Amino acid sequence: MRERYGLTCDYVLVVCAGRLKHRKGMHVLLPAFAEIHQHHPETRLLITGSVNSASRAYADQLGCQIHELGLAGVVTIDEAVPYTDMPALLAEADIVAQPSLAEGLGLAVLEAMASGTPVITTDISGTREITTRPDIALVIPPGEAPALVEALGQLVADAALRSALGRRARAHVEERFSHARMASHTEAALIGLIANTSPQFPVPASVSPPCAASRPVTAAQSGVSLQQVTTAPQALLVDIGMTVIHPSSAVMAEELRRAGHVLPPDRTVSPPLSSWPPRPATCRFPPTPMATTRSRLPGDVPSASLTPSLCGRSRHA
Structure with missing residues (x-):
């Protein structure tokens, strides 16, 4: 991916990914x-994102x-990076800075x-449930440039x-944000909602046995489906599911399919975060001039044919 922007591993690449709008804090x-x-x-900075429903004025700003x-040739704004290229691009980055004001x-x-x-992220409600430990990211106040x-x-x-931060961050995501965990917690929440009871979630291994023993095992924990624990109409379950459950959950998407719901063509099931490619260790490309802004041009190499770069020396000490 660095070859696309004329970068070798001698550069420290900072990436910021998101729609080009004010609340993302790119300014x-x-x-x-x-x-x-x-x-x-x-150092080099790459901002990747599109305008879409946002105002073109912010991108121009x-x-x-x-x-x-005076950052011409140092900062690139690329509005044409497809989502399928993002895993490789984020893995190639040395730092990801997401200074959002709201999420x-x-x-x-x-x-x-x-x-x-x-x-690097900001202390806002949309990221606090992610950065639940102090050693997995650098968290700063929103809108504060000195920080x-x-x-x-x-x-x-x-x-x-x-x-070190990168290793701990990946382990945190694998533990707390896997598809299996999301599916089991979402199903437990839905069962609790339908049955008008408080949902019970799987007890972490760190909880002491007496505390764990005092918690009842729910249908979600024992593998019982939504249809088996409620008399709610199937159509209602499907409606609740499509409202609450993101279609990236392959487990819950399959549950909806079994309930007779057909996902629209634009709802694709993305790979689980834990399956994203690991960071490359090295790279091999010579430096070339870096453009200030870049859009996909006719004759460009198709993104599917580009592979993560492998460098000639260790990226990290």
Whole structure:
């Protein structure tokens, strides 16, 4: 992926992924990165995302900021990266910075952590349920450029810290955000809703035996399906399922199929985060000039034919 942007592993690549809109905080990231680049000229920033329903004005504002800050050739905005290329791109990054001012659930943060890449994110409600431990990401106040400068400086200067954060982040995602865990907790919540009882979730291994023994085993834990624990009409179950359950859950998608629901063509089941490719160790491409902004052009190599780069030396100490 670095070849696409003319980068070797000698560069420290910071990636920010998300729709180009104000609440993503990219306008805060740019001046913070400019300060870091003054002291670390080997750094490069790649912003990947599209405008879609957002205003084109914000994307144009980011372009103006890049030129005003003297970052032409250092910062790239790529609006044409397909979702299928994101696992490889996030794995190639040295740092992922997501300075959002507001989020629902920070999927970009989760995806970066699943790739084993160190993450800088903000202390907002949409990421607090992800960053439940202090040692898996650098968390800063939203909208505060000085805090972002400090966090970026820490990671840019310390390859060992980047590596440690990345390893812990991936382990955290595998433990807390697997499809199996999401499916079992979602099913337990739905059973509790339908049966008008409080859902009981699987007890973590760290809970002491007396506490664990006091909790009843629910239908979700014993493998009983939704249809077997309620007399609610099948159509209602399907409606609840499509409202609550993200179609990326292969387990629950299959449950809905068995209930007779056909997923629309645009609802594709994505691979679980824990199956995203591990970080490449090295790379092999010579440096070439880096554009300020880039869109897919006629004659470009199709993204499916591009493979993650393998470098000639260790990426991380």
